[in-house]
Amino acid sequence: MIRETQVAMREQSAASRVRNFDEVPLGYTDEEAREEAARCLQCKKAPCVQGCPVEVDIPAFIGQTERGDFAAAAATIKRTNNLPAICGRVCPQETQCQGVCTLAKKFEPCGIGRLERFVADWEREHGAQAVEPPPSTGLRVAVVGAGPAGLTCAADLRMMGHEVTVFEALHEPGGVLMYGIPEFRLPKDVVNYEVDGLRRLGVDIALNMVVGKTITVDTLLSEGYGAVFVGSGAGLPRFLGIEGETLIGVYSANEFLTRVNLMRAWQFPEYDTPVKLGRHVAVVGGGNVAMDAARTALRLGAEHVSILYRRTRQEMPARVEEVHHAEEEGVDMQFLVNPVQLHGNDGVLAEAECLRMELGPPDDSGRRRPVPIEGSEFLLDVDTLIVAVGNQAHPLVPRTTSGLNVTRWGTLEADDDGVTTRKGVFAGGDIVTGAATVISAMGAGKKAAAAIHRHLAGG
Amino acid sequence: MHQILAKQALGPEIDEFQVEAPRVAQAAVPGQFVVVRLHDRGERVPLTLADWDAAAGTVTLVVQAVGKTTREMHERYDVGDGVLDVVGPLGEPSVLVHEGTVLCVAGGVGIAPMYPIARALKQEGVRVIGILGARSEDLLFWVDRMREVCDELVLTTDDGSVGRKALVTEPLAELLGAREVAHVWAVGPAVMMKFCSATCSKAGVPVTVSLNPIMVDGTGMCGACRAEVGDRVRFACVDGPEFPGDQVNWELLIARLAAYKEEERCALDRYRRMVREAAS
Numbered sequence: 001m002i003r004e005t006q007v008a009m010r011e012q013s014a015a016s017r018v019r020n021f022d023e024v025p026l027g028y029t030d031e032e033a034r035e036e037a038a039r040c041l042q043c044k045k046a047p048c049v050q051g052c053p054v055e056v057d058i059p060a061f062i063g064q065t066e067r068g069d070f071a072a073a074a075a076t077i078k079r080t081n082n083l084p085a086i087c088g089r090v091c092p093q094e095t096q097c098q099g100v101c102t103l104a105k106k107f108e109p110c111g112i113g114r115l116e117r118f119v120a121d122w123e124r125e126h127g128a129q130a131v132e133p134p135p136s137t138g139l140r141v142a143v144v145g146a147g148p149a150g151l152t153c154a155a156d157l158r159m160m161g162h163e164v165t166v167f168e169a170l171h172e173p174g175g176v177l178m179y180g181i182p183e184f185r186l187p188k189d190v191v192n193y194e195v196d197g198l199r200r201l202g203v204d205i206a207l208n209m210v211v212g213k214t215i216t217v218d219t220l221l222s223e224g225y226g227a228v229f230v231g232s233g234a235g236l237p238r239f240l241g242i243e244g245e246t247l248i249g250v251y252s253a254n255e256f257l258t259r260v261n262l263m264r265a266w267q268f269p270e271y272d273t274p275v276k277l278g279r280h281v282a283v284v285g286g287g288n289v290a291m292d293a294a295r296t297a298l299r300l301g302a303e304h305v306s307i308l309y310r311r312t313r314q315e316m317p318a319r320v321e322e323v324h325h326a327e328e329e330g331v332d333m334q335f336l337v338n339p340v341q342l343h344g345n346d347g348v349l350a351e352a353e354c355l356r357m358e359l360g361p362p363d364d365s366g367r368r369r370p371v372p373i374e375g376s377e378f379l380l381d382v383d384t385l386i387v388a389v390g391n392q393a394h395p396l397v398p399r400t401t402s403g404l405n406v407t408r409w410g411t412l413e414a415d416d417d418g419v420t421t422r423k424g425v426f427a428g429g430d431i432v433t434g435a436a437t438v439i440s441a442m443g444a445g446k447k448a449a450a451a452i453h454r455h456l457a458g459g
Numbered sequence: 460m461h462q463i464l465a466k467q468a469l470g471p472e473i474d475e476f477q478v479e480a481p482r483v484a485q486a487a488v489p490g491q492f493v494v495v496r497l498h499d500r501g502e503r504v505p506l507t508l509a510d511w512d513a514a515a516g517t518v519t520l521v522v523q524a525v526g527k528t529t530r531e532m533h534e535r536y537d538v539g540d541g542v543l544d545v546v547g548p549l550g551e552p553s554v555l556v557h558e559g560t561v562l563c564v565a566g567g568v569g570i571a572p573m574y575p576i577a578r579a580l581k582q583e584g585v586r587v588i589g590i591l592g593a594r595s596e597d598l599l600f601w602v603d604r605m606r607e608v609c610d611e612l613v614l615t616t617d618d619g620s621v622g623r624k625a626l627v628t629e630p631l632a633e634l635l636g637a638r639e640v641a642h643v644w645a646v647g648p649a650v651m652m653k654f655c656s657a658t659c660s661k662a663g664v665p666v667t668v669s670l671n672p673i674m675v676d677g678t679g680m681c682g683a684c685r686a687e688v689g690d691r692v693r694f695a696c697v698d699g700p701e702f703p704g705d706q707v708n709w710e711l712l713i714a715r716l717a718a719y720k721e722e723e724r725c726a727l728d729r730y731r732r733m734v735r736e737a738a739s
């Protein structure tokens with residue numbers, strides 16, 4: 001008899017976790033992992049593998065986990081995924097590997113993400129087996145951006161024998177994993193460990209290098225790099241474009257999260273960067289970024305945190321698990337509400353004027369379009385407002401590189417293999433797709449690595 | 460790690476640092492800045508490139524101690540010490556003019572960022588008139604360096620200890636009235652740039668200022684540095700830092716500069732306590 005539901009993962013209670021930045025889910029024990037692994041049917045044409053953008057050999061690693069051979073399971077995953085402890089935590093598994101799991105037809109899908117996390121954590125705690133990269137081909141590749149796309153592309157190219165330098169603008173590698181996703185969802189030690197794994201492979205990571213400013217893609221190509229991969233992400237924050245948005249107390253989610261995560265403002269004044277938070281915080285948006293910002297604000301001590309979303313719960317792009325966690329912690333969800341003007345006192349935010357909305361007919365994206373209800377204005381007392389309505393492609397690299405075509409959304413034009421309009425320049429991840437997911441960025445990095453390998457071989 | 464190769468006091472709390480940063484030195488042009496992080500708990504602070512030497516691989520920064528980080532630099536960072544991160548060059552280059560007479564008005568520590576701009580204008584063949592102002596003589600620096608790149612130089616101090624006893628806007632208004640001026644650059648404290656811009660507007664002469672809002676990354680990904688310029692919201696770190704001064708919303712800039720007053724005081728008090736404890 002097969003268990004119908006996944007083995008539950010223990011987590012910190014809502015009451016205790018809103019006062020700390022420690023990780024919320026606590027992970028499986030060896031026994032729990034083996035019990036969950038035993039649920040897998042070991043399907044022959046495993047659909048789950050097709051559901052994973054980096055094609056982790058899921059039945060194989062789960063089988064090894066069931067037998068208790070965790071080291072082998074780790075090696076299996078690492079064959080195609082260099083960042084398993086990260087993916088196990090933040091992949092939207094419900095729409096990827098687990099969404100197509102055979103078990104899901106009748107029961108809860110196999111807990112692939114949880115098992116992947118378990119195996120990766122086990123390896124971190126027990127020491128990884130050293131992987132020997134092949135001898136150098138002497139060919140050099142430059143990677144722009146140390147986010148999931150760039151890191152994956154770099155690791156794959158290194159394993160093909162090429163010499164790789166990753167150029168990263170910030171002082172820490174990881175991209176959104178470092179500056180965006182909060183500690184309580186993805187501990188920074190986990191990210192650092194996985195990035196160190198790449199360094200051990202011999203990938204060179206050059207920090208504080210703003211490509212387009214410190215050095216350009218054109219210069220990299222003329223300095224002896226045989227190809228350049230651009231994985232510079234969607235780091236440009238969108239604002240609402242309403243009056244009062246420059247008041248003190250209004251943040252982009254990027255600024256708020258960067259201060260807290262990358263600059264560690266949650267440990268101010270031990271760390272020098274502060275973050276200013278009022279008692280009443282409103283977060284505008286309905287995606288993962290909005291959930292992260294709201295839950296972070298609670299942990300920093302805000303009395304009341306609400307999420308203002310202009311559609312309803314059904315249309316929310318955030319993962320169900322994230323919304324659930326946020327609500328458990330006390331985030332107040334306000335649906336069909338949209339701020340239209342912000343009012344201040346002496347330059348400091350005091351009130352948000354909002355409109356109530358109703359859902360009209362579907363728009364281009366297939367979601368029902370929110371339309372304002374006339375005369376429904378109301379004022380909300382807020383002293384901090386965090387705008388989390390999406391990020392756009394970062395314009396710096398496209399703007400400073402000749403021969404790269406840009407779409408009307410500002411993203412780079414590239415095909416499925418990452419081939420751009422400029423010979424020798426490849427691209428993938430959020431800079432091509434617009435804000436998407438960690439695992440799709442990794443998938444794009446992988447495909448581009450293969451294409452770069454062919455390009456280098458073809459001369 | 461970026462080694463400090465030279466440090467020189469330019470005034471009571473103003474230091475000139477020569478820092479190793481070969482990549483930055485090679486790419487730098489006037490108008491740009493770097494973001495510096497002293498150590499692994501440090502804040503990212505923007506500082507203008509006051510000079511650079513591509514061959515030697517060094518950049519020159521002039522820093523005034525105003526809060527925790529800059530005070531730490533003043534008191535604890537010396538020749539041989541390393542600065543953890545120096546990122547840049549950031550921001551758009553100055554858009555130079557190529558003929559006529561240009562006034563370069565610099566206030567206080569703004570003299571440092573003004574120097575490479577004035578030098579570049581001089582190289583363009585422009586007639587450069589410098590106006591340097593400070594509260595008193597001991598806060599005025601680089602007068603000789605500025606004299607080298609200016610055809611005329613006017614000095615002012617608030618207390619009259621050297622040069623004219625006046626604010627920089629006085630000689631600025633006089634020169635705008637007396638000469639045919641093509642363009643004005645004004646760099647210094649926000650209030651000074653605001654009044655210079657007003658003076659230029661009245662005379663109908665275009666003015667460029669260098670905005671110094673609070674920044675975090677300096678690469679365009681956070682929006683902390685947003686300023687209103689001509690009814691549009693701009694990110695000073697990537698769209699600027701130079702903008703037409705007559706179009707800047709100065710009240711907003713000045714208000715936003717004070718956003719973290721309490722936290723800055725807290726950080727500075729804590730730092731002073733640590734220094735005292737270390738000394739005793």
Ligand SMILES: Cc1cc2nc3c(=O)[nH]c(=O)nc-3n(C[C@H](O)[C@H](O)[C@H](O)COP(=O)(O)OP(=O)(O)OC[C@H]3O[C@@H](n4cnc5c(N)ncnc54)[C@H](O)[C@@H]3O)c2cc1C
Pocket residue numbers: 090091092144145146147148149150167168169170173174175176177180181209210211212231232233234235257288289292394396397428429430431435436437438439441
């Ligand atoms: C708050 C937040 C929460 C999220 N939560 C999830 C989640 O739970 N699950 C999920 O799957 N996805 C999530 N995402 C989305 C996911 O993080 C991104 O889709 C993914 O990180 C994209 O990877 P990337 O490598 O393309 O870009 P990024 O991660 O953005 O990395 C790009 C890197 O390039 C660097 N860079 C940019 N310009 C330059 C330049 N000119 N020179 C040098 N370096 C440069 C940047 O500093 C950055 O390090 C979240 C995003 C955010 C913002």
Ligand SMILES: Cc1cc2nc3c(=O)[nH]c(=O)nc-3n(C[C@H](O)[C@H](O)[C@H](O)COP(=O)(O)OP(=O)(O)OC[C@H]3O[C@@H](n4cnc5c(N)ncnc54)[C@H](O)[C@@H]3O)c2cc1C
Pocket residue numbers: 492502503504505506507508520521522523524525526527528529530568571572670671672673674675700715716717723724727
């Ligand atoms: C483009 C640009 C170029 C600059 N060039 C120079 C320069 O060449 N020499 C120099 O001495 N100063 C320069 N500044 C100002 C300098 O960055 C600040 O004085 C410094 O960040 C203060 O940090 P602190 O910790 O010592 O002081 P804090 O106590 O943190 O702050 C003191 C004052 O500095 C301002 N400030 C604080 N943090 C920042 C920040 N991250 N970014 C910008 N301003 C901040 C605040 O408005 C505050 O009034 C420049 C600023 C910008 C934006």
Ligand code: SF4
Pocket residue numbers: 051052053054055056058081087088091093096097098112113116439
């Ligand atoms: S990497 Fe993500 S999508 Fe692939 S198997 Fe792991 S959790 Fe699933």
Ligand code: SF4
Pocket residue numbers: 039040041042043046047048049058059062100101102103110112
């Ligand atoms: S689809 Fe589900 S049950 Fe089948 S192999 Fe994959 S994880 Fe196991």
Ligand code: FES
Pocket residue numbers: 673674675676677678679680681682683684685694695696697
């Ligand atoms: S400092 Fe972050 S966008 Fe300018």
